[in-house]
Amino acid sequence: MTTELDTTRRLRAWHEGRPQPRGEALNVHVGDDDDILCLSFVRMGGESLPWGVIVGGATTPEGKNRKPSSKSGSTPRVFTVPDPRNRDLVADMMIAVGREVLAHFGHPRYCPDQDESLSVYRFRQLWMPNPSHLEMLHSLAFAYARTRWERADVEVLRDFGLLANCLFVESQRPGQQTVVVASSALSSVYSFPTSPVREAHLGHQLAWFGRERTRATRLDAARAAEKFPVATALDPDFERRSLAPLVDKWNDAPRPDRVRLGKSHASAITKILSAELERRHDLVVDAIGLLRRDTRRPNSGLRDLVRIGRESFSKIWWDNVLKSMADDPDAPAYWPGLWGDVTAGSAAFAYHSRSAAAAEARQILVHGDRALQEEELLAGHGLRITVTGIAGRGSTWNASFDFPEIPSLKSGGSLSIAGAATHSSKSSLKIADFDLDARTIVLQPKWSAARSALGALGMSSDDQRWVGKVLVLVDDFPPDLTARLAGRAAKRSAHDFDPLALFKRERDPEPQEPADT
């Protein structure tokens, strides 16, 4: 049903000729300037490590009122190498990039000014243009997190690789707000008058918000924007025409002399790559600006998601950083593995953990947005009732329901009143009995006294003003139930699975030698 809802929303957006707000509230957290770091990559065709990187803050770039932000001087910094098949050069570049990213996330080794006694992870965000940039982060983790390469500053590479992996792992947790893919963020906040396949292109999405006057001209602008890639890969034809001859010339010199003799070719390559990188970066900054200008209020549940994200990332990254630095053999660091779910047990564990996180995120956000409540209801995760009577001094409510046609109800199950929740309390009701033919239900409120924090829906359970009210109830199951299931599934798997194995160092047959192709 949610898919059909997406379809009708897209048709409405087409009719209006521009993107339409999706939901009453913004369901993506946009941090402050100091919280946000934007990171984009480009790579050479066939390579998995970067050819160039751009790192910058969330403020409007120069040329379009570019002004320095409070974040690290924050005109975006561009890093490139003439040929990414040279692993030494790429490593040199990634050491410089790594220092910036590690400093942003507050790694004590890279923040000389930080008061180490604080020892607390402060929530930070990383914004990237589209999912291919996230994949690059994972490739960097593979390349550097466990490296035994003997070279200068290898610990920076290792620290950065470990951070990259933790960021990638966190990005897979539903509801997380630490790593934001800009195109996905826009898709979750707006319905676009375009095919979902095209929505993956951040430039296409943003062009729909342009100043063009008609749907046709906006569509033309969006299609024109699409011609410029946003992913890490460059346009193959552009790469062949503009870059391949320069790379060939740079490689003409004997290997030991390339850097010295190839300066002019290298700077020509940098110039081309910089333009590509800046375009990607500007799009991310534009996306952040767009979300900041949106007049909708942020979903009240986002505060909780940010708190959970801070705790989660602190656990997988920050705590391990502190342990590594303390170097106490009795309290070693347990870093997340690189390979994902490699055994049946770990896959079962991860599946249930992610279900739990997804349910938790849904529960947290649904109360703050009526459009999400509608989605929940249409997806069969709730019930619409009219309260018909209150008995037992508020201990029992009688109600009729009109949607959905065939609800999935269970005696003893729990539902909560949509919209009646703060981060600390909500209005839950236990299902005492129901009659599917008569379409009636008996509910037992789990609260009694009035709660002013819940506003109009904070009345005491025996308040007669409930009678006649139409309420949307959403499924209300404790996410820790699914989390507990995760542990049990892992234990029961044929493989003697220890959840901590997920956080142990892996022994991968790793390629470490710097080798040119």
Place this chain on the structure above:
Amino acid sequence: MVAPVAVNRRDTRRRFEQWVRNTGCEANLVSAVHNIKMGTVARVENPQAPREGQSVFALARGRTFEAGLVKDGGARLIEALQRHEVFETPDPGFLDFRTTANGGALADLDAAILRTEAFLRALAQDVPSGTDPAKRFEGVVSSATVRIPKGVMLPEATLIIDAITVTWVDNRPMISVGEIKTYSDRGGHTSRGDLAVARAQMGLYVHALQLVCETLGIHDRIEVSDRGFLVLTFPGSNVPSVRIGEELKYQVERARRGFDLLEKSAATLPELFGGERDGEDGDERVDESHDENYRDLVDVVLKAPTAFGDQCLSFCERADACFERALREGDGAILGDDVARFLNGLSLDRADELMGGSRPHSEAERDFLRRMRSPLDAEGARR
């Protein structure tokens, strides 16, 4: 009247995969069957049409990576496979059926096909004497090349298989197909799309090998496994990362059904070919615009009916032009395949009018308006 032109019998896999991406489009069918490159058609239609094609660096890296795997008697590839205990023998053999165009010693694809068939026959003959493990072949074959001996419009389809392994199970040779790709193996996070493409290719190879063994009458003496292996790279390096035991049952079935359907669809096309015309596998930039027959065929593709859909954006160089056409014709597919289904025959322009308040004239239009309303608003109480 279009003069008869040969079906290009090479590069079958690319053409088959092209057709599979949009089986509902007749232009795509003609292009795949007659090997009329869609890029050429797209540029006749619009000289500014974007070029798809692969990165020159990616192609070069692919060649370097493959060459590195098979040099020195396939030492690197064999070592990578041995890490997964693929072979029983400590000293697996290596055969190289690459053509000179691909860095090998064989003159051309025909020579490679003959060598592969001879190898398969010899392998089948090894069975009676298979009790002597010292004599039988166990190891890797690079670039085994097969010709699918059936079909209507694709009478002979040529496929070059990156690598096959031969092992022995109950004194019977078992062939497993392998696909070499340069993209990085990131464990459970390896690109699903890339993996799906590689598995689809392997499924096609298994199907082709089974057909060839049947034609050679040796299918009861050689087993072609429905599990293959992938040779990927470790991120950031050229070190091979092998994934064995890739389940291919459904991909083989997909290939079998796909070929059947392709033949049936192709049989409905006008007869356009007669002689011979060869090209090389993966050769996408051959300029055939000087060929008058080819230009006529381009015209046939241009005039064939199209069926624009989401998938077109990811593979077809005519996507822009077909989108324009679909937009002009009010085809809901421009907003996604789900919109086309939702409109159920109604044009997007009419749907637009109905959403703007125009009165519905038919049951289909009333139904559309009903479905556009949220079921939550349709009936029952309001908050």
